[in-house]
Amino acid sequence: MSSEKRFFSMELLRWYKRERRDLPWRRTKDPYHIWVSEIMLQQTRVDTVIPYFNRFVGRFPTLRDLAAAPEEDVLKHWEGLGYYSRARNLQTAVKEVVATYDAQVPSEKKAVSGLKGVGPYTAGAILSIAYNKPEPAVDGNVMRVLSRYFLLEDDIAKPATRVGMESLAQSLIPEGEAGDFNQALMELGAMVCTPKSPVCGECSVALHCMARQAGRERELPVKSKAKPPKPVFRLAALIEGTGAHAGKVLVRQRPGSGLLASMWELPHAEAPSADVWGEVKVGGKWLAETIASEEGVRIRPTGHLGDTQHIFTHLVWQIRVIGAALSEEATVPEHYRWVGPDELESYVWPNVFRKLLTEYFIARND
DNA sequence: AAACCGGGGCC
DNA sequence: GGCCCAGGTTT
Structure with a gap:
């Protein structure tokens, strides 16, 4: 191994042991808890994950608890x-572990990698952190750090780049220190070697950082731009109950697969054009016809209640909310429910609808 | 290889 | 408003 590599591994490890943050999943050796943390941390910041992690392992303390839960x-x-x-796959995988591996998180690469929701990064993270096996765990942080330290100009948005980074990362793991070293790499990326303004003055490996030496640390890593999300115009019906359903709103459950699978929402549909979306009277009429023909729910639009937006990675929902009343109280489809303000917590909502309904119920109280 | 899959924090 | 985040699965 080159001296630059040895220096990097040793100094990084020393720095980590001195400066590492005290995080909930660093206080446990339970492979299941470490696994849960790694799934939650996919594309999600540490500060966001902490309360979710604590609540989750509090409610599902063992792998069997999670496997048995609704x-x-x-x-x-x-x-x-x-x-x-991620949640769905995690539970699927946990059931698999109970059934196939006697409820013990496997410590072999092939077995771990075969679990639902466990890709190359998560497999490496579980094997190294829970079992101290010398496997690389290459995430966005690691690619950024390695791109800079070794001045690698490969596009980190390309899948092939990660494969090369894994070989490099594995070659850097100090004997018997896989777990700490992999976490050190990510910790440096999160705390020091940050995307926009790396704090090279505080970096324990800056001395031999090739990007730093070239004065190019802010140009790396190279990352091609993602396609912008596609705008979609949707009309939603806020159907207010009367009589036995007074004070409640009619909502529906999404299909069990695909976008926001099996979560609850206001009935809504994609407008055929921006023009239909833009005129409340036209849009309301179109929405009533669409929901009647597609779901058999007959409504009477009453007016414009407001607009909101929901941004996904690959698309943007522009949502116009139309107030409505049900024409016939008799029948609504199986996947519809009337919910009042006290029942919001009994359902699982995407944030956009949870906020919308919460605000609606608060406003109506005045 | 590209598309699909959320949500929030930060600049 | 763009970028990024301890990515994985599907096509």
């Missing part, structure tokens, strides 16, 4: 974290 309960503990397939 899926809705699991989703409720994930509400607001996003990427809900």
Whole structure:
């Protein structure tokens, strides 16, 4: 190994042991808890994860508890974290571990990698952190740090780049220190070697950082731009109950797969054009016809209640909320429910609808 | 390789 | 308003 590599590994490890943050999942050796933390941390910041992690392992302390829990309960503990397939896949995988591995998180690469929701990064993280096996765990932080230290100009948005980074990262792991070293790499990326303004003055490996030497640390890593999200115009019906349903709103459950799977929402549909969306009277009429023909729910639009927006990674919902009343109280489809303000907590909502309904019920109280 | 899959914090 | 975040799955 080159002297630059040895210096990097040793100094980074020394720095980590001195400066590492005290995080909940660093206080445990339970492979299941470490696994949960790694899934939550996918595309999600540490500060966001902390309260979710504590609540989750409090409610599902063992792998068997999670395996036995109702899926809705699991989703409720994930509400607001996003990427809900992570929760679904985690429970699927945990059931698999109970059934196939006697409820012990496997410590072999092939077995761990075969679990639902466990990709190359998470497999490496579990193996190294829980079992101290010399496997790389290459995430966005690690690619940024390695790109700079070794002045690598490969586009980190390309899948092939991660593969090369994994070989490099593995070659850097000090004997018997895989868990701490991998966490050190990520910790440096999170605390010092940050995306916009790296704090090279506080970096324990800056001396041999090749990007730093070239004065190019702010140009790296190279990352091609993602496609901008596609705007979609949607009309939503806020259907207010009367009689036995007074004070309640009609909501529906989404399908069990795809976007926001099995979560609850206001009935809504994509407007056929921006023009239909833009004229409240036209839009309301179109929405009533669409919901009647697609779901058999007959409504009478009453007016414009407001607009909101929901941004996903790949699309943007422009949502116009139309007030409405149900034409016939008799029948609504199986996946519809009337909910009042006290029942919001019994359902799992995407943030956009949880906020919308919360604000609606508060405003109506005045 | 590209598209799909949330939400929030930061600049 | 753009960028990024302890990514994985599907096509």
